[in-house]
Amino acid sequence: MRALLTSKAARRALRPIADLIDQRIERHVRRVVGTTGNTGTTGSSSAAPDVAAQEELKKLRARQRPLELFFDGTGRGASRLPSGPHLNRTITELAEVTGDRDGAERNVAQAFRLLIAMEALGVGRIAGGTMNIVGKLSAVPLLDPPNDEVLEIGTLYGMFGASLIRMLERAGRAPSLTIVDPLAGTQLQPGATMGDDASGTPVNGAAVRTNLALAGPAGAATRIQQGFSEDPEVRALVSDRSYGVVIVDGDHSAAGVAADLEWAEQIVAPGGIVVLDDFGHPKWPGIKEAFEKHMATDTRFTFLGQVAHSGYLRAASA
Numbered sequence: 001m002r003a004l005l006t007s008k009a010a011r012r013a014l015r016p017i018a019d020l021i022d023q024r025i026e027r028h029v030r031r032v033v034g035t036t037g038n039t040g041t042t043g044s045s046s047a048a049p050d051v052a053a054q055e056e057l058k059k060l061r062a063r064q065r066p067l068e069l070f071f072d073g074t075g076r077g078a079s080r081l082p083s084g085p086h087l088n089r090t091i092t093e094l095a096e097v098t099g100d101r102d103g104a105e106r107n108v109a110q111a112f113r114l115l116i117a118m119e120a121l122g123v124g125r126i127a128g129g130t131m132n133i134v135g136k137l138s139a140v141p142l143l144d145p146p147n148d149e150v151l152e153i154g155t156l157y158g159m160f161g162a163s164l165i166r167m168l169e170r171a172g173r174a175p176s177l178t179i180v181d182p183l184a185g186t187q188l189q190p191g192a193t194m195g196d197d198a199s200g201t202p203v204n205g206a207a208v209r210t211n212l213a214l215a216g217p218a219g220a221a222t223r224i225q226q227g228f229s230e231d232p233e234v235r236a237l238v239s240d241r242s243y244g245v246v247i248v249d250g251d252h253s254a255a256g257v258a259a260d261l262e263w264a265e266q267i268v269a270p271g272g273i274v275v276l277d278d279f280g281h282p283k284w285p286g287i288k289e290a291f292e293k294h295m296a297t298d299t300r301f302t303f304l305g306q307v308a309h310s311g312y313l314r315a316a317s318a
Contacts (some may be wrong), residue, residue, distance in 0.1 A: 070116060076125040077198030080116060082134075085282050087112075087231030090138075090308045091130045097305035097312055098142040107138035110170065122211040124157030124201040127249075128277070128309075135308035136247070136275055137163055141171035143304070143312065145244030146271040148175045153229045153260055154250035154277075157201065158181065162215040164247075171217065176220040178238050180229050180250070183208065230259045242269035242287045249277035254286035254293075261294045265301070270318035274301060279311030287311075 071081035087108065094104040105267040119125055126133050137160075148168065152161050161177050168175040183205050201207055205224060212219035227234035229250050246268050248260045257276070264274050276291060278284045289310060295303065302312040 016084065070120070073198070075199055076119060078129055079307060080119070082112075082130050082131050086131050090135050091307070093307040094135060094138055094142070097139060097307055100142050102140050105137065107142060107167070108134055111137035111163075111167060114166060118163050118211070118214065121214055122157065122162070123199075123207045124159060124203070124211065126159045126163065127156045127314050128160075128210045131308035132277070132310060133160065133163075136160070136277070136310050137167045139165060139276065139307055139310070139312060140166050140245055140273060141173065143273050143314070145273045146269050147242070147244035148173050148267070149241050149243045150175055150177045150245040150247070151238065151243045151267070152177065152179050152247040152249065153181075154247075155179045156203060157199075158211040158222075158224075159214075160247075160249075162212050162219050165212075165215040165218045165222075175218055177212075177218070178243075179208070179222060179224045180227065180234060180238060181208075181224070182228055183224075183226050191273060229263065230256070235263060239266075239267050240306045242272070243267055244269050244272050246272065246274045247277065252284040252287055253280060254289045257287050257290035258294060261290060261301075265299065265315075268300075268315045270315060272315045274313040274315070276311040276313070278309055279306055281309045 037046065071079060073079045091101075091104045091108050094108065095101040098104060112130070115126060115130065115133055116135065144251070150161075150164065150168075152164075155161055158179065161179055165175045165177060183203060197203065208224060212222050223238070225234055225238050229235070246264045248257065248264065250256060250260060261274070268274055276287060277285055279291065280288055288311075295301065300315045302316070304312040304314055
């Protein structure tokens, strides 16, 4: 990740604009002070430098704004410009969970670039904070699931699933994605008022298919089952295989997560990976509550660790 933070592209894009503004303002202030002397008076000789400083500041701000649109929260609700400490913490947590420091740095860099590209090209957005998304996209390939069948419970716009396909393909895998989601027009969470999405895009099957198409043939071949994961009919339709990866990102209530974990016990392959999204997030205490209760039972799962508000479990091998 050091390369991501210190590369020429990163330095050019993320850091020097504010420094340049400060330097030029300071330079013009010194000129003004040098012209006016210590009396603090402002005469005609100081007016020109002061006006020049203001004009220069306006120009620099005008140049900065288009660049900010790549990373700020406009149209997606969350900024995509993480700080250096956040990036480094994610790499450290990822290395601890996967045991692969070099792979952690590489995958975080690739996943961050992929996130920006997917939201630029797709419709809607990827739900979650930047490091949460980057962490999940980075961790799944490094944890080497036993097969390439992926079940995503809760997809919103399908953009995360498309991104995960791309990351798995980069690792030499041939992912096959199945999605379960109500596709109800808006994001749904029991007990929470979600309101209109920041992207302005309705949550529907057309949006999901558009985004999955960005992942090429594997994205286009994705199975989408509209409905809720606790519905027995929905479960029956997608329980026709053992999944190497199960992403639990649907109902965030304790009851909902408990039901999804119970189902995951039945359908995840030996050695498979279960990802609990928003694990430990203060806004969603029900997720960790359900996890702790489930882990106190006779479970197949072992807790691997946490990366940026996602928890990782591995099913026992046969």
